[in-house]
Amino acid sequence: MSGFEDLLTPAFSGDRRALAKLLTVVERGGAESRRLLSAVYPHSGKAHVVGVTGPPGAGKSTLVDRLIGRIRSDGAEVAALLVDPSSPFSGGAILGDRIRMQDRVSDAGVYARSMASRGHLGGVSDAAPKAAIVLDAAGFPYVLVETVGVGQAEVDIVESAQTTLVVLNPGWGDSIQAAKAGLLEIGDVFVVNKADRPGVEATVSDLNHMLHDGPEREWTPPVVTTVATTGTGVDELWEAVLSHQQHLAGVDGNAVERRRAERDLRVAMVELLQQRALDRIEESDIDGAVDEVAARRLDPWTAAERLLPG
Amino acid sequence: MSGFEDLLTPAFSGDRRALAKLLTVVERGGAESRRLLSAVYPHSGKAHVVGVTGPPGAGKSTLVDRLIGRIRSDGAEVAALLVDPSSPFSGGAILGDRIRMQDRVSDAGVYARSMASRGHLGGVSDAAPKAAIVLDAAGFPYVLVETVGVGQAEVDIVESAQTTLVVLNPGWGDSIQAAKAGLLEIGDVFVVNKADRPGVEATVSDLNHMLHDGPEREWTPPVVTTVATTGTGVDELWEAVLSHQQHLAGVDGNAVERRRAERDLRVAMVELLQQRALDRIEESDIDGAVDEVAARRLDPWTAAERLLPG
Numbered sequence: 001m002s003g004f005e006d007l008l009t010p011a012f013s014g015d016r017r018a019l020a021k022l023l024t025v026v027e028r029g030g031a032e033s034r035r036l037l038s039a040v041y042p043h044s045g046k047a048h049v050v051g052v053t054g055p056p057g058a059g060k061s062t063l064v065d066r067l068i069g070r071i072r073s074d075g076a077e078v079a080a081l082l083v084d085p086s087s088p089f090s091g092g093a094i095l096g097d098r099i100r101m102q103d104r105v106s107d108a109g110v111y112a113r114s115m116a117s118r119g120h121l122g123g124v125s126d127a128a129p130k131a132a133i134v135l136d137a138a139g140f141p142y143v144l145v146e147t148v149g150v151g152q153a154e155v156d157i158v159e160s161a162q163t164t165l166v167v168l169n170p171g172w173g174d175s176i177q178a179a180k181a182g183l184l185e186i187g188d189v190f191v192v193n194k195a196d197r198p199g200v201e202a203t204v205s206d207l208n209h210m211l212h213d214g215p216e217r218e219w220t221p222p223v224v225t226t227v228a229t230t231g232t233g234v235d236e237l238w239e240a241v242l243s244h245q246q247h248l249a250g251v252d253g254n255a256v257e258r259r260r261a262e263r264d265l266r267v268a269m270v271e272l273l274q275q276r277a278l279d280r281i282e283e284s285d286i287d288g289a290v291d292e293v294a295a296r297r298l299d300p301w302t303a304a305e306r307l308l309p310g
Numbered sequence: 311m312s313g314f315e316d317l318l319t320p321a322f323s324g325d326r327r328a329l330a331k332l333l334t335v336v337e338r339g340g341a342e343s344r345r346l347l348s349a350v351y352p353h354s355g356k357a358h359v360v361g362v363t364g365p366p367g368a369g370k371s372t373l374v375d376r377l378i379g380r381i382r383s384d385g386a387e388v389a390a391l392l393v394d395p396s397s398p399f400s401g402g403a404i405l406g407d408r409i410r411m412q413d414r415v416s417d418a419g420v421y422a423r424s425m426a427s428r429g430h431l432g433g434v435s436d437a438a439p440k441a442a443i444v445l446d447a448a449g450f451p452y453v454l455v456e457t458v459g460v461g462q463a464e465v466d467i468v469e470s471a472q473t474t475l476v477v478l479n480p481g482w483g484d485s486i487q488a489a490k491a492g493l494l495e496i497g498d499v500f501v502v503n504k505a506d507r508p509g510v511e512a513t514v515s516d517l518n519h520m521l522h523d524g525p526e527r528e529w530t531p532p533v534v535t536t537v538a539t540t541g542t543g544v545d546e547l548w549e550a551v552l553s554h555q556q557h558l559a560g561v562d563g564n565a566v567e568r569r570r571a572e573r574d575l576r577v578a579m580v581e582l583l584q585q586r587a588l589d590r591i592e593e594s595d596i597d598g599a600v601d602e603v604a605a606r607r608l609d610p611w612t613a614a615e616r617l618l619p620g
Contacts, residue, residue, distance in 0.1 A: 273587040
């Protein structure tokens, strides 16, 4: 297998097959992925990454599709990452609402890709933030990252986005559920989608109330209503994203860039340490320890300490 | 501060204040928590831990409350851990449906506790599986662990449970959303709660279809319907849990115990490595590296490698 180096120039010049191969390298992880990211990182930092999160069924996929259309109507190129929980049970074959995306494939200004949300060892994958770096370096001015629910992977994606959209529905657990799920503090823009359903005013007002209730912030997240299936409100939503982008540009640029660097470095350190941990776990004699722990002659913390000294 | 050692005997003899203090030690994490877990681990392994998961708003809290009542009606003691996403924005003060739990406080056979779901460094907390070990060692025959949504913390909790209940609602995103969220492969028993709403037959039949569609398994998860607010179906649900408990007892005991030991050891190894990683990150000169990364003169992966050599 030849390296990724030959793919960089074509991928950055619009060759989608080369780009897809680069993203596969990132998805596979490991040393090759790190070398690739080291190579492309200096070219990144120009894209506006928009995270789209919220509970399953809120209509995120349809909304992402509409936003792609909106961005394309301005002539800008756009990439979309769809973080699909790959189900070992279903073989990850539940792609119903992905198919719609394929309509865009004929548009050379759009690049869309599904990514697995599960990583090695059953842990969550952190490939999406890295894939966003590659798409950024490849020159896309906008990168949309859709993610299901809120878990650690989603937090990582949110942290790698400049603007995070939280998509809810009217009456969705009386919006208190959004607060319980930790969605209030991660959103830069809130979207009440399916706004043709009853209860939309109450949900908007609840959200506004809760968003104004917390500590004062430099940016107060607006609440936008949409009907993604018809496209209603998508223009207003995109205006809200652009307002947030302008807000960030107005904040001290060095501070924003430093915060981004801190985040990237933290992701890289954690990954490196995880990789080393995996290597060490693979090298250790785990079977004997498991037998001792199973017999409760030894507790797992002491066993771990012995397997992985100092 | 005196150590936890003086708390062990009272906590294991029914002193709830002492037990609460032990759980606080576990929640704080660190070396003291590991010493505590090493001490109690040999006494654990007898409880049946039941994980209760599903999307926000599905009615998990009410169902847990009903299950507590059902278990108490048999005279058995029961502990419940409620993994509440503590919101830095709201100050974690959204406890609306926790208040109900307080009704049980007057019952000495019940111990209920909310736990933060966020750990240090913004990562998810793995305190709940450890708290379950303490409650197990303290002699509770049943430990219920309620968790919101599906993320890494939830996967850990599910892995530490002997029986996992997945709680859905009629028509909840046409149950395809359950599959997308990775809920199908983690459930031992599926609960369609709010079964007085329309669409319940379709959801049950969709679930049964999907559950029988996958690779054949030793245990085919039953689908139970409940109306937690009225208590309808809770007896049938508890029967299903007991059936699964009997199923596990019938499976080769050594294999089950070995699997549990592997899981505990893996959790302990990961924790130990995380702790060491944190120590090393704190000791490293991160500021200079961040500046280099911010200027894009250095990529974060190379910076991490330099900060944390081999």
